[in-house]
Amino acid sequence: MFGCPESDEYGWSTGYINLTLFENSRNFIWNDDDLFTFEPHILGPYTQHAMQMNFCVMKSNITILDDDGDEDDKVNRTWPPGNYCIYRTGEECPFGFNEGSLNIRGYNYSLGGNLPHMLFDSSSNFALVYCCREDGKVDQSVHLPSEFPFFLYLGPSTEKCQEIDKMDWKLDEFYLPYDNNSWLDELLPNFLSHPTHTSHIGLPLCYYQPIRKRECMYKTDDGASYNGQLNVTKYGNPCDLWTNVTLDFTSNTQWIGEFENNFCRKTRLDPPSCYINSTRSTCNIPECEKDSLSVFGKGRSYNAAKHDEQNMPSYVLDGLIRTGPSYVSERPSSKPWYLLNLEEYIEVHAIVIHRQKVWYPLNNRYVGTYVSKHRWDFLTYGAYRCDDNRNPWKHKIFRFQCKRPIIGQYVSVKNYDITDPGHEEGFLHYFEIDEIQVLGRSTMCGRRLGLITGDVYDYQIESSSHKDHDHQFTFGRLFRPENGWCAKPFDNVPWFMVDLIVPLKIQGVELQGIKAGQNVKLISSFNILYGIDRNNLATYEDPKGTIK
Incomplete structure (x- = not known):
């Protein structure tokens, strides 16, 4: 839920696939816990009948950090030996990996952005293609990016996640409705080692997060949010473990804070400190660099x-x-x-x-x-x-x-x-x-262009037709008390057009239905056309070739 493993300059891109169950299908279960305490690390959105799978994709092992042609700005990276799985992105798996696939059936789906390699055989069936390796010891730490949290799949022959330098891990499972284990093909993440719900399969995801914390404090809150690992006082004396501090706020459940090990923390007093023999002593935590926000x-x-x-x-x-x-x-x-x-x-x-x-x-x-x-x-x-x-x-x-x-x-x-x-x-x-x-x-x-505020005038709006006097195109604005715009019943190609006068970059379109008493009218589907010539408009596609 924090984005890709590294900053954008390293060449990461994102994509997604939306999965929607048919109306007569069972609901998603998602997880093995109760729905009240479920707090996932994997980005959605997901509901009981639909979910979005999100992907971070890098299609080259060579990352160019600067485009000036200097060879010193190129980083050539390879995947280390170990016991873990990733999605396939190119024509074949990277060196040292073997391929496998998981067939997903019974969903309506739509795609967007840059995606890993997938196999599609119908409007409701597709396969996720994995690259897995098991040529190293899972307990032997390997080097991968450690700046931001990310996921790997559990390896084919392990119950534990691959150890990674400077990262902690937690094994999560995300459940999908699934009926037939024969749809697993070749080398895959260790799906079958974990309990599954009836007619569900758990995707075994290893969630990694950096061990290292921010080692500075903000004056905004006088260090209240500091959760670094400094554990000595400003005089260099080692702090006592918080579990050994016999004060009310370290033991009473109504006072529980982020008092870990013997790290310096802000208590009721400023600034962050720790205790030695039940005596408070200040820690010397540097102030974070000031920013012009x-x-x-x-x-x-x-x-x-x-x-x-x-x-x-x-x-x-x-x-x-x-x-x-x-x-x-x-x-x-x-x-x-x-x-x-x-x-x-x-x-x-x-x-x-x-x-x-x-x-x-x-x-x-x-x-x-x-x-x-x-x-x-x-x-x-x-x-x-x-x-x-x-x-x-x-x-x-x-x-x-x-x-x-x-x-x-x-x-x-x-x-x-x-x-x-x-x-x-x-x-x-x-x-x-x-x-x-x-x-x-x-x-x-992201600012509104004026259909709500009136900065877009009525003369800039047109439509193919309107049902009657109460449903004219001038009513096709959000949050208006009128009935909204509605085309004539026999208008086979209805359209609603806004002339923005000058070229602009459009980032989204927001629609609102019409409610009249107990009746609600909603648009079930639509296409977006755009251009600078009203007689030569292009249809919006995402990804290219797929009409959105």
Whole structure:
């Protein structure tokens, strides 16, 4: 959920395949846990009847970091020996790998972007093609990128994930409806070594994340979000293990924080520190490099989990910090959330949460932060994570620093603390936020072009026909009180066209249905045509050759 293993300069590209079960099919199960505590690492979105598989693709072992022709800027990389699997991307597997395939049947599918090699034999059947190797010891650490989290498939002959330098791993399984093991062909990830649900198969995914943490602190929150591994005081004395510190906040469950091993952490006092013989001692943690980021959020639109009238969600974006009331979710509420609409594409670097009330039951002990280009992606695991799920503990300011800048329009915050609604029902924690500040840079993209605001005038809009006076093309705008646009019943090729006057880069099209009483009219499918000559429009394709 954090993107590809390395930055874009290394030549990574992305693609996806959307899988939709037929209406009479069973639902996805996804995982081996209950649906309440399920918090996946793999990017979606996925629902009970559909999912999106996302891919990071690199089609060359030679990466050119600079295009000036200098041989020193070329990196020639090979896959190390080991016991793991990857997707095939070229005409054949890399040296040292053997090929296998998993046939996927019974889905409607659509494709986009750059994809690994797949085999298609009908509108509902295709095969994922794997490259696997088992020529090394799984416990012998190998060198692969270690800057960002990523996935490999479990090797063909192992129950453990391949060890990788500077990375921790966790074995995840993602389940797909599946009926016949004979559809497994040649050398594959170790599918059959793990329990499967009835008529499902678990894809064995090894999730890797860097061991190394950020070794600096931000003054924004006075080091509250520091989770590095410094474990000596500013005088060079080794810190005691937190488990040996006999203070209330290290043992009481209402005070649990990110107190790992003997690493320096910010407690109720500033700055980050540790304890020696129950005596607090300050740690010398350098300040992170200052960046020239703008603050976004104030006055923007939002959505939020249920609340009471005294704690409105609008308070989160009023620009007032520790002045006046804050937003508090209703109770009980499992996984309460808050969604901020930035109303344009922002390159998000960090999300800062301000709070007023940090005592039980207003605990935020397992908080996720997400950035996406679509409003509800965070509810279906289709949004990119900014930071790991973190524990803000009793801190009134906490900075979620994104692992890498993420471009998106929507920022969401979700509290996962006590996610099982069957456990002490009625005693789930409240979710309280005083203010959200998004730190980043404007991309000057993603802004609405004027069909809502009226900056696109009626004379710029045309249509093939209109049903009647109440459904004219001038009503084809979002959030208008009129009935919207509708073509004549016998218009066999209906179209709706907007003249933007000057050439622009279009990043998306948003549609809204028509609701009249109990009746709702929605568009089931459409094509997008574009161009600078109305008599010579091209159909949008993604990937090239596939009409979107």
